[in-house]
Amino acid sequence: MFEVFVDALAYSDVLILLSIGITLTYMTVKVPNFTHGDYASLGAYIAFTINLFYGIHPFLSIPIVFILAGLLSFIFYLFIFRPLSERGANLVTLMVTSIALELILRSLINIYADIMSLKTKIPIFRGFIFQDYLINIGIFLLPFSTIVATVTAVLIVSLLYLFLNKTKFGIAMRASIENPDLAKVLGINVDLVYSISWFIAGGLAGIVGVFIPYRITANPQVGWDLLLRGFAASVLGGLSSIYGAIIGGAVIGFAEIVGIYLLSQPPINLPIAYRPSIPYLTLIITLLIIPKGITGIDFSKIKRKIVGGRNGNN
Amino acid sequence: MEIIRFVIDFLSFYTIYLMLSISLNLEYGYAGISNFGKVLFFAGGAFTVGSMATRLTILLFQGRWIDIEEYINTDVILGTKVSLFFAQHPLYGIFIFLFLLVLAMSISALLGYIASYPAIRLREDYLGMTLVVSGELLRNIAKNYQPLVCGTFGVYVPNPFSWATGIFRDLLILFILLIFSSGTWLIMEYLLNSPFGRLLKAMRDNEKVVESYGRDIVKLRIKTLMLGSAIAGLAGGLYAFYTGSVNPDDFTATKTFLVWVIVIIGGAGNNLGAAVGALFYVFIDRLIAYYKHWICLPFDINYMSYIILSIILILVIFYSPQGLFPEKPARTPVIEKLRRGKQIKSIKMQEQE
Numbered sequence: 001m002f003e004v005f006v007d008a009l010a011y012s013d014v015l016i017l018l019s020i021g022i023t024l025t026y027m028t029v030k031v032p033n034f035t036h037g038d039y040a041s042l043g044a045y046i047a048f049t050i051n052l053f054y055g056i057h058p059f060l061s062i063p064i065v066f067i068l069a070g071l072l073s074f075i076f077y078l079f080i081f082r083p084l085s086e087r088g089a090n091l092v093t094l095m096v097t098s099i100a101l102e103l104i105l106r107s108l109i110n111i112y113a114d115i116m117s118l119k120t121k122i123p124i125f126r127g128f129i130f131q132d133y134l135i136n137i138g139i140f141l142l143p144f145s146t147i148v149a150t151v152t153a154v155l156i157v158s159l160l161y162l163f164l165n166k167t168k169f170g171i172a173m174r175a176s177i178e179n180p181d182l183a184k185v186l187g188i189n190v191d192l193v194y195s196i197s198w199f200i201a202g203g204l205a206g207i208v209g210v211f212i213p214y215r216i217t218a219n220p221q222v223g224w225d226l227l228l229r230g231f232a233a234s235v236l237g238g239l240s241s242i243y244g245a246i247i248g249g250a251v252i253g254f255a256e257i258v259g260i261y262l263l264s265q266p267p268i269n270l271p272i273a274y275r276p277s278i279p280y281l282t283l284i285i286t287l288l289i290i291p292k293g294i295t296g297i298d299f300s301k302i303k304r305k306i307v308g309g310r311n312g313n314n
Numbered sequence: 315m316e317i318i319r320f321v322i323d324f325l326s327f328y329t330i331y332l333m334l335s336i337s338l339n340l341e342y343g344y345a346g347i348s349n350f351g352k353v354l355f356f357a358g359g360a361f362t363v364g365s366m367a368t369r370l371t372i373l374l375f376q377g378r379w380i381d382i383e384e385y386i387n388t389d390v391i392l393g394t395k396v397s398l399f400f401a402q403h404p405l406y407g408i409f410i411f412l413f414l415l416v417l418a419m420s421i422s423a424l425l426g427y428i429a430s431y432p433a434i435r436l437r438e439d440y441l442g443m444t445l446v447v448s449g450e451l452l453r454n455i456a457k458n459y460q461p462l463v464c465g466t467f468g469v470y471v472p473n474p475f476s477w478a479t480g481i482f483r484d485l486l487i488l489f490i491l492l493i494f495s496s497g498t499w500l501i502m503e504y505l506l507n508s509p510f511g512r513l514l515k516a517m518r519d520n521e522k523v524v525e526s527y528g529r530d531i532v533k534l535r536i537k538t539l540m541l542g543s544a545i546a547g548l549a550g551g552l553y554a555f556y557t558g559s560v561n562p563d564d565f566t567a568t569k570t571f572l573v574w575v576i577v578i579i580g581g582a583g584n585n586l587g588a589a590v591g592a593l594f595y596v597f598i599d600r601l602i603a604y605y606k607h608w609i610c611l612p613f614d615i616n617y618m619s620y621i622i623l624s625i626i627l628i629l630v631i632f633y634s635p636q637g638l639f640p641e642k643p644a645r646t647p648v649i650e651k652l653r654r655g656k657q658i659k660s661i662k663m664q665e666q667e
Contacts, residue, residue, distance in 0.1 A: 032439050080628070089635070091438045092348045096578060097631055099571050100624035107617035107624075114613035224567075228450060231443050273458045280451040287444050288432060 002140070004261045010146040010215055012253025013153040017208045018226060019233035019245040020160070021201035025073075026239045027177045028194045029081050031094040037227025038105040039069040039202050043209020044218040045109055048128055049116075058130055058210050059148055065210055066203035073202020074195055076101060082194070102224070109220040126220070130213040145214035152207065157246060160200075164242070173197065225276065229256070232283035238293025247294055252279050316604075322484045324600045326556055329488075329495035330549050331596050335576040335588035336502050337545035342574075343582035343641070344506055345538040346518030348438040351429065351445025352573050354452055355543040357565040358425045359418035359550025361456060364463045364560030366417065367471050371396045371410055375403075382461045393470035400476045407474035415551045422547020426539040433539055434532050446567055456562040468561030471554050491552055498545055503585060507645045514538060515583070515644070568620075575627050581637025590638060595623065 018040065025033045043065040047058040080101065084094055117125035134141045164170040176183035176190040177197070184190050208226070212218050233252040237244030256278045263270040290297060334356060341347045368389065373379050380392065400407035432444045456462050463469040478486050505511060513534065516524045521531055554560045572595060580591025602615055609615060630637060643649055 030439070032443055084631070089631070092342070092442075093578075093631055093635065095348070095350070095439060095442055096571075096574055097628060099574070100627045103568065103571060103620050104624045107620045110617045111613040114617075118612045228447055231447070235440070235443065271458055274454065276454050277451055280447045280454070283447050284432075284444055284451070287436060287440050291436060291440060 001261075004258060006142060006146055007215070008254045008257035010143070010149050010211070011257050012250045013146075013149040014208050014211050014215075014226070014249075015229055015233045015253045016153050016246050016249030017156065017204045018230035019237060019249045020157075020242055021204045022230050022234040023237065023239055023242055023245040024197045024201040026234065028197050029077070029085055029094070031081065031085075031091065031098060032231065033201075034095070034098040034102040034227065035073075035076060035105060036201070036205050036230060037223035037225070038102055038109065039073060039205035039223070040209040040212060040226055041109050041218070041220055041223030042072065042105065043069050043206035044212050044222065045112065045209070045220075046206075047210045048130075048213065048218070051130075052120075052122075058213075062152075062207055062210055065206040069206025069209070070199040070201075070203030073205070074199040076202075077195060077198035081198075082191070102227075106220055106224065109223075113220055127217045128213055128219075129217055132214045143214070145211060149211045149214075152211075156204065156207075160242060169193075169196075228276075228283070229279045232279040232286070235283055236286050236293055238295035240293070241295050244293055244295035251294075252282060255279070255282060318481070319484075320600065320604050322481075322488050323604070324596060326484075326488050326491050327600055328592060328596045329491040330553050330556070331573070331576065331592040332495050332589060333498050333545055333549035333552075334573045335580070335592045336498060336585055337542040337549070338573050338577050339582060339585055339588045340502060340506070340514075340545070341538055341542040343577060343584070343588075344511060344514040344518065345535070347433055347535060347538060348442050349429075349433075349445060349539070349542065350442040350567075350570055350574075351449045352546060352570040353565050353567060354429070354445065354449040355422045355425055355546035356550040356553070356569065357449070357452055357456070357562075358422040358543070359547030359552075360554040360560050360565070361452075361463055361550075362418040362421045362547070363414050363551045363554035364469045364471055365461075366414055367410065367554075368393045368396050368469075370414070371399065371406075371472065374410075375399065375406060386460050386464050389464050390470045393472045396472035397476040400472060400474050402477075404475075404477040407477065411474040411555065415548060418547045418551030419544040420547075422550065423540045423544040425547075426541075426543025427536060429543070430536040430539045434535055446570070449565070449567055449570060453562050453565055456565075463560050463562060466562070468559050468564075471558050471560060473558060474555065487556060491556065494548065494552060498548070499585065499589075502545075506585070512644050512646070572623070575623050578637060579627060579630050581639035581641065583641035584637070584639045587637050587639035598623070 018036065021039075022033065022036050025031070025036065046065050046068060047061045050056050050061045050064070051058050080097060081094065084097060089097075113125045117123055130145070132143050132145045135144050135147065162170075164174055172183065172188045173193045173196070175186070176188050176193045180190050183193075209218075209223075212222055212226070216222065229252055230249075233248035234245050235248070236251055237246070237248030256275060259278045260270070260272055260275045263274075264272050286293065334352060337355075338349060338352055341349045369380055369385065372392065385392070400410075429445060429448070433441055436444065457466050459465070473483075475483055475486055506514070513524065513529060517529075517531060517534055524534075525531055576591035576595050577588055578591075579587075579594065580589070581587030598619055602619055606615060611618075
């Protein structure tokens, strides 16, 4: 059971980082960005290539991965999404464009993997893992990658919190996300703010790529599979606040790993291959029951209802 | 000979993609419903045919229900036996063929009815995510729940026209596919130029106005999705019979996206655009499938075609958002009269000159 818990923790870290990015991009341009998962595959492949040719530990390549994936996301924003939304393209057009970019990226990664596995004669290019080792902390044996992933996630979340609440730029960012027109009037460079949000979002997804191969086999398809879970997490979080994304990521991560563990035990004995169905079903059910997500629920209203009901009875 | 086979194969695939793109055009181009789960309904039809063809035939004509273990282990043998049976009894084959197509359409229409529940309530982006994920969910279930289509390796579909032989059989199947697709085309052209089509366009452009004229948006959306899904289900059923097997991994979200590429490049809201877009895509796809071995590349050339298609799509969105064939006004009697009037006027002007 402890193993399952550790697994779920590592998985939640990954999903939290991913859904923060998805939520950030959604808040700025209002489009569910389908390319987001592929930054993760890109990150995984960059880390793997660097590790293979230069022998640098994957964790040390996190800064490079962050910058490269962020730059890609920034370029997509600058040259594709910004011009399109300025022209008043409708939501569906933006979505189709993002799916097209997703397919381009995934195909490029596929081609890269094919060429490299031919050139280097290493067949694992189409599906690789990173070597993990266990660290003894007190009575627990913890995988090193999980510790690093958790520390990174906590660090990023707290940095993001400080950035958004304590720095001038972060406050400007929140203002321009909340009301771009008003922010423009007040002299905030909304364009710059949006570009930086996209950069951060892409970079975070890239970092996810470094952690994936420690847990699951990374292949060119892995980004797409993660993306749908990222959607599930962000939608559960409400797609309107970063804190929602954090909650959503944690819930989906634990629901998937712990859920499939419990379901695969007797008396249900469900095959583990049904694992992806859990986040998919969560997404569908969330959208049908609480489309605004967890953070969209008005708890004070519910409280008032309950309290009011009691008063009425009295 | 290879050229003939290529043409037959190309046309057969074309008819299937034509039906898919017409159905998406109905939903997106006319009614403005962003159906990012086309593959869900396509797979619905294909899985219906795949899972029922062998078992239903044996149940109906031999009075024996195959238990799940036997079905999973020997689906190819059983399917071949059924094909041989159809070779001796052509009418039974045609009966099963038509019956299963109707069943596929009904099941897909039912799926469309279920999908209309979120489609009424959610905005385009949320609906898109729901339907993409639903498609992947169905694929995940089909891959793992073996009694449906035998799991990962797929199921063999018996050929209902096995009494015909050689190239004649392919021509016959192509002929049937052509009948179905042109029938769909004609019905849709008629329907979309009728008041119903104009109502759909009005709903796409402004729901509130349509509602204020006393039309029920909810019912209209349900109808559209059921109709579109039924067509997609028909395409799926025909696809299963044509390819002779159903494999869950064939029904990825990329398939949905390709249909979107066809509709947007061709021009949403115009069936001619959908037809030309499908022609363009299927030609590239089949060309690659047939002449792959002539080109020596260190990677799978399909990826290259995806990249090129996506780039073309983005270029079309940027420089000609209406597509290659922009939407035209519906051919109502009034507009037809006006058009004819203009022609008469211009003829008169020429005469005066």
